[in-house]
Amino acid sequence: MAIRKICSIVYDMIYRKHTNDFGWDAMRKVVTTKQAMWHDIVKISKSFTHLSSSRCLDVIDRESVIDEHEKLRIRAAAPEAEATTGAEKQPHKLERKWTFWFDNQSRPKQGAAWGTSLRKVYTFDTVEEFWCLYDQIFKPSKLPGNADFHLFKAGIEPKWEDPECASGGKWSVTSNRKANLENMWLETLMALIGEQFDEADEICGVVASVRQRQDKLALWTKTATNEAAQMGIGRKWKEIIGVNDKITYSFHDDSRRERSAKGRYNV
Numbered sequence: 075m076a077i078r079k080i081c082s083i084v085y086d087m088i089y090r091k092h093t094n095d096f097g098w099d100a101m102r103k104v105v106t107t108k109q110a111m112w113h114d115i116v117k118i119s120k121s122f123t124h125l126s127s128s129r130c131l132d133v134i135d136r137e138s139v140i141d142e143h144e145k146l147r148i149r150a151a152a153p154e155a156e157a158t159t160g161a162e163k164q165p166h167k168l169e170r171k172w173t174f175w176f177d178n179q180s181r182p183k184q185g186a187a188w189g190t191s192l193r194k195v196y197t198f199d200t201v202e203e204f205w206c207l208y209d210q211i212f213k214p215s216k217l218p219g220n221a222d223f224h225l226f227k228a229g230i231e232p233k234w235e236d237p238e239c240a241s242g243g244k245w246s247v248t249s250n251r252k253a254n255l256e257n258m259w260l261e262t263l264m265a266l267i268g269e270q271f272d273e274a275d276e277i278c279g280v281v282a283s284v285r286q287r288q289d290k291l292a293l294w295t296k297t298a299t300n301e302a303a304q305m306g307i308g309r310k311w312k313e314i315i316g317v318n319d320k321i322t323y324s325f326h327d328d329s330r331r332e333r334s335a336k337g338r339y340n341v
Contacts, residue, residue, distance in 0.1 A: 165200035169269050171228035172204075172279075173197040174212055178221045197228050204267055212263075214255045217284040225263055226279030232294070234326045239278050243298035243325040243338070245308050247317055248290050255282060255289040258315040262291065265314045272310070273303045291315075298325040301339060308341040 177192045195211075198204055212223055224232040233239065249255040259282045264270075271277055278294040293311055295304060304323050312321060322337030329335050 165202050168199050168267050171197055171199040172267055173226055173228045174207060175224035175226065175232055178218060214259055214282045214284055215252050219284060219286050221284055223282045224279060225266065230278050232279060232281060234330065238296055239294060239326065241298060242278060242294060242296045243323055244292040244294045245311055245321055245323050246290060246292045247321050248288050250288055255291060258291050261314050271307055273307050276303045276307060304339055305341060312341060
């Protein structure tokens with residue numbers, strides 16, 4: 075069956091689920107129908123994404139995020155017959171464009187300013203591109219120590235100095251297990267590109283940081299002083315990543331002045 079037909083059927087099923095066409099009482103009070111639909115579509119689309127491993131190499135070759143051995147493995151796994159009809163190649167557009175960034179601080183150059191190792195890797199705006207990139211590159215388990223992956227809205231750099239981030243802050247959660255970090259990272263990525271947050275315009279992006287002792291995930295937002303918005307984002311994020319412990323929000327301004335600045339909000 076053509077991929078577009080499969081997508082159409084899946085979309086229809088998800089729509090009926092979220093609009094109560096199946097008579098599911100639990101869905102009657104859903105206010106964020108569009109957001110919930112998009113999350114399901116992003117999640118289920120992975121099973122039939124049509125971007126191949128070989129096409130992902132265009133991205134990998136442009137920015138060497140993984141080593142040559144891994145590239146050879148991907149090439150060997152790429153199917154020979156990848157021809158599909160034009161009707162099967164209709165991409166599933168996202169609400170906005172997103173950019174993956176990579177920062178390897180494990181070998182800093184002497185005297186180099188912070189951010190000089192930060193690299194923009196790829197900007198995408200379809201579900202298919204997202205899964206292609208994630209499957210081949212953007213998993214925390216692939217990161218060397220003292221390195222970061224970032225997913226930010228296109229046009230925003232993952233730096234305090236960026237105009238969109240300058241007055242903002244971040245929610246942070248730590249993990250001692252790589253498996254936990256990887257799961258929270260993926261759930262957060264899907265929530266962002268699937269527009270799961272009511273305060274989506276307040277969000278800048280997310281950072282996964284791999285460190286020797288403890289890994290960290292941080293959700294960056296624009297307006298730190300907007301307490302209502304930040305609390306709403308924090309509660310939703312806890313629900314998305316399945317964290318029961320308290321998480322803390324810190325202002326970038328505080329962190330500039332004091333590296334171990336205390337958090338301002340907690341949920």
